[in-house]
Amino acid sequence: MTVKLFYKDVYLTSFETTIIKKDYDEFHRPYVLLNETAFYPTGGGQPHDTGEINNINVLDVVEVDGELRHYVDSLPLDENKALCCINWERRFDHMQQHAGQHILSAAFENTYGYKTISFHLGKDVCTIDLGISAINEIELNQIEAECNSIIRGNKPIITKWITEKELSEYTLRKELSVRDHIRLVIIPDFDYNGCGGTHPNSTGEVSSLKIVSWEKHKSHIRIQFVCGNRVLGLLHDKNKVIMELTNKLNAPQERMIEAADRLLENNKELHSKIEELTSQLIQYEAKSLSEKGQLINGVKLISTIYNHRSIKELQNLAREVVAKGNDQIVILISDNHDKLQLVIARSEEVNVNLQLLLNEVLPAINGKGGGKPSFVQGGGEELITSAELLQQIHECYNKQK
Structure with a gap:
């Protein structure tokens, strides 16, 4: 079996190893198996890593029937030696979002007893679904503030392998889906959770968390959020929009809603007049x-x-x-x-x-x-x-x- 280096050092960005197999899958997609790898495969709500093997792009990483397959643009020419590098920007983003999800889910459960029933780490935003049918802005603001307090507190994020017998020593946030090779991700005195994903060593590295929106999804509440560098990206995009609207509406930010309401009212009056003239x-x-x-x-x-x-x-x-x-x-x-x-x-x-x-x-x-x-x-x-x-x-x- 391939040795999973991402569990030994989540910050490892380059490594050298050997290729133990190269082949094509049933869809004729080329892939290689490595003796050891730092490429994280898709799983547990977290997308796969990308990067390069011998300067050839790694497009996907998937565990199939015990094989940790690295799907590549083309098969490497070198039969044995593999010089590998991880797309660190993508990896660290996933680490920030995944750790942020742990913090957010724990805050909802610890404060209000709201359980997270699903998690999705998207390209632009992340979502969790809460097992409730309604929520209000006061609750959301309180949870967001609590999450950012935990982040600023720079608490350690500890990963630990335990046996099933040792489970009784921990109060886990959710039931485990495995009974062997149990890996816990722990934020002391805040969250204890079974997880196979990648996370930074401390909450401070999450940087910040922002709840973007929420909506009713089927019988649950879906929360959209971003963490870390995505918060800065979101702030940049929103500030750009605000600056453009400031010029178009000829109003400062604090009076923008008033200007937009006035514009909509004028538009409504014009539309009514057009309908009247059209009717005539x-x-x-x-x-x-x-x-x-x-x-x-x-x-x-x-x-x-x-x-x-x-x-x-x-x-x-x-x-x-x-x-x-x-x-x-x-x-x-x-x-x-x-x-x-x-x-x-x-x-x-x-x-x-x-x-x-x-x-x-x-x-x-x-x-x-x-x-x-x-x-x-x-x-x-x-x-x-x-x-x-x-x-x-x-x-x-x-x-x-």
């Missing part, structure tokens, strides 16, 4: 359309083709047109590049089932639609031109009459 325009347009049309068997058939009209505008316009007469059918089509949309409406007194009419023409555009006998709408692909579609509607209407 549609009424004028409907009046103009209702004065046109072709009289067929005592029914005025009004039809027109537009470019890039929304289905909502077509619907509103059709309603206005048929409201202006007792003997009208209106057919409105919008040509939207590669899609066609249509609305057909009739006066209540006209005895035509528009659902049947729509169902006859939709196959020509591979379309979908629906409605009621007096008002239908639909859309589909531009397999024929809008003029050809209108012609088909006219022909189907004439057949019904």
